[in-house]
Structures are given as structure tokens and as C-alpha cells.
Amino acid sequence: MLDVVIATGNAHKVEEVRAVLLPRLGARVRLLGLREVGEFPEPPETGATFEENSAIKALAYAGATGLHCLADDSGLEVDALGGRPGVSSSHYCTDGMETGLARAERDRLNNERLLRELRGVPAERRGARFVCVVTLAAPASGTEPARVIAASRGAFEGRIGEPPRVPSGAGGFGYDPLFMVAAEPFAFGVTSSELRAKEKNALSHRGAALRDMTRAIEALLT
Ligand code: IMP
Numbered sequence: 001m002l003d004v005v006i007a008t009g010n011a012h013k014v015e016e017v018r019a020v021l022l023p024r025l026g027a028r029v030r031l032l033g034l035r036e037v038g039e040f041p042e043p044p045e046t047g048a049t050f051e052e053n054s055a056i057k058a059l060a061y062a063g064a065t066g067l068h069c070l071a072d073d074s075g076l077e078v079d080a081l082g083g084r085p086g087v088s089s090s091h092y093c094t095d096g097m098e099t100g101l102a103r104a105e106r107d108r109l110n111n112e113r114l115l116r117e118l119r120g121v122p123a124e125r126r127g128a129r130f131v132c133v134v135t136l137a138a139p140a141s142g143t144e145p146a147r148v149i150a151a152s153r154g155a156f157e158g159r160i161g162e163p164p165r166v167p168s169g170a171g172g173f174g175y176d177p178l179f180m181v182a183a184e185p186f187a188f189g190v191t192s193s194e195l196r197a198k199e200k201n202a203l204s205h206r207g208a209a210l211r212d213m214t215r216a217i218e219a220l221l222t
Contacts, residue, residue: 002029002220004136005037007061007071010103012173013206017070020201020210021217028221032067040064045087050075050133053087055148058137062146066139068220070213072206074132076175078160080125081117085110089174107174111167114178118160128179130156130192132205134213150216154208157182161191169193172200 006017014033021031034040043060047053050073057071075089088096093109101109118126135151159180161168167177169191176193183203192200201207 001027002217003032003067004029004217005032005034005061005065005067005069007034007057007069009034009042010173013072015197016201016204016206017072017210019197020207021214024211024214025217029217034061034065037065037067045073047073048087050087050131050153051135051151054133054135054151055137058135058148059146062137062139068139068149069137070134070217071137072132072134072209074130074205076114076179077129077131078114078118079127080121085114103173111175111178114160114175115163115166118162123159123162126160126162128158128160130158130175130179130205132156132209134206134209136213136216149220150213152209152212152216154205154210154212156192156203156205156208158192159188166191167193169195171195171197176200 006014008014018031043056045053045056047056054071054073058069062069075086077083077086085092091097093106093113133151133153136149137146138149140146160178161180169177172193177191179192180188181190181192182188
């Protein structure tokens with residue numbers, strides 16, 4: 001049995017990772033939430049890309065826990081905003097700065113800012129995508145420091161809806177209540193917050209990146 005730590009403090013992400021990987025890996029791997037392993041300081045996400053920040057987190061937590069770690073870095077890219085909020089998605093309301101606001105409050109303020117910035121922008125120019133990069137890191141061994149084993153990227157296409165249609169939906173987190181899903185059969189008719197968890201995982205950036213990661217985890221079992 002291999003222990004792999006899901007290196008995030010976001011309970012929604014832990015559930016999404018488990019829902020995608022458990023049916024694929026079954027009882028051969030135990031997927032542990034970070035909080036089940038201990039209390040660890042969050043590494044500063046100083047990277048300029050999702051790839052860099054994902055690797056920073058995977059390496060930091062593999063080093064701290066002594067276990068294999070799976071970290072994700074994700075965010076929203078909005079075309080009309082030149083790709084913003086991007087790597088600053090989680091702290092967009094404070095221009096990327098960590099200010100100690102609770103996650104729910106941050107999500108609400110981030111969404112308010114995004115809708116404000118897109119006020120008056122027509123539907124055809126509200127294109128957006130969620131992006132996720134997942135990185136798997138191995139812990140230090142002997143004189144070898146913790147190292148990245150594999151990384152994968154997924155994207156989820158959509159559009160930022162217009163009030164009063166949005167915000168809408170009770171599922172997911174973050175920008176989900178604003179994000180109208182492009183994929184058929186939804187064709188911009190629902191937000192990712194209105195999807196069932198199973199539907200979101202089948203279409204989402206995180207689901208795609210995690211499915212690609214399955215083989216790298218299986219390779220550790222042989
Ligand atoms: P991270 O925790 O540093 O990866 O930041 C991810 C941020 O991007 C979250 O706080 C959300 O604001 C946004 N985000 C990433 N994935 C999703 C998603 O699946 N739904 C909604 N928002 C997301």
C-alpha cells in the first residue's frame with residue numbers, strides 16, 4: 001500500500017482528487033488529506049506559472065511529510081482580462097496578496113471583482129477557462145532531496161456569465177457560481193456550480209490533469 005498526500009488545505013479539492021483517483025487506483029493507494037498527516041506551514045506560491053507553483057507545493061510538502069505528495073495549482077484565465085486572474089485567482093480581491101481572509105469571504109470578494117471588471121462586456125467576449133497543473137513529488141531518500149516525478153495540465157472551457165443569471169449554484173467552490181460550462185450537452189446553459197460532482201469531475205481541468213497522473217502513480221506501485 002502506497003501513501004500519497006493530497007497536498008492542499010482546500011477540502012473541496014481533496015474530495016475532487018479522491019473522487020477521480022480512487023476508482024482508478026482502488027485499494028492499492030491510500031490518499032491522505034494534508035490535515036490527516038499533520039500541520040505544515042504553507043509554502044509561499046512565488047511562481048509565475050501554474051507549473052511552478054504546483055511544483056513548489058508538491059516539493060515542499062513531500063519534504064515536510066516524508067511521503068509522496070500530489071499538489072495542484074489552478075486558476076481562472078479570462079480572455080477579456082488578458083488571462084487574469086491566472087495564478088492570482090485565489091487572492092484576486094487583494095491583488096494576489098495573502099491577507100488572512102477566510103476562503104469563503106475571499107471567494108465572494110473575488111467573484112464580485114470579476115463581475116465588476118466584466119460589466120458591459122458582451123457574452124462573446126466573456127470566454128474563460130479553468131486551468132490546473134498537478135505535480136507528483138517523491139520524498140527525500142538518503143542523500144537525494146525531494147524531487148518531481150511527473151506533472152500534468154488540464155483545462156476546462158467556458159464563459160463568465162452575466163448577472164442576474166449568475167452567481168448561481170450550490171456545488172463546487174471559488175469561481176464556479178460564475179462559470180458557464182461550454183462543453184456539450186451544457187453549451188453555456190449551466191454554471192459549474194450547478195453541475196453534480198460527478199459531472200464536474202468528468203469535464204473539469206482538475207479531473208483531466210488527475211486522470212493523466214494515474215499512470216505515474218501506478219508506476220510507483222511496481
Ligand atoms: P490554488 O488553491 O492556489 O490552486 O488557487 C486556486 C484558485 O483558483 C481557487 O481559489 C479558485 O479561486 C480558483 N479555482 C481553481 N479551480 C477552481 C474550480 O474548480 N472551481 C472554481 N474556482 C477554481
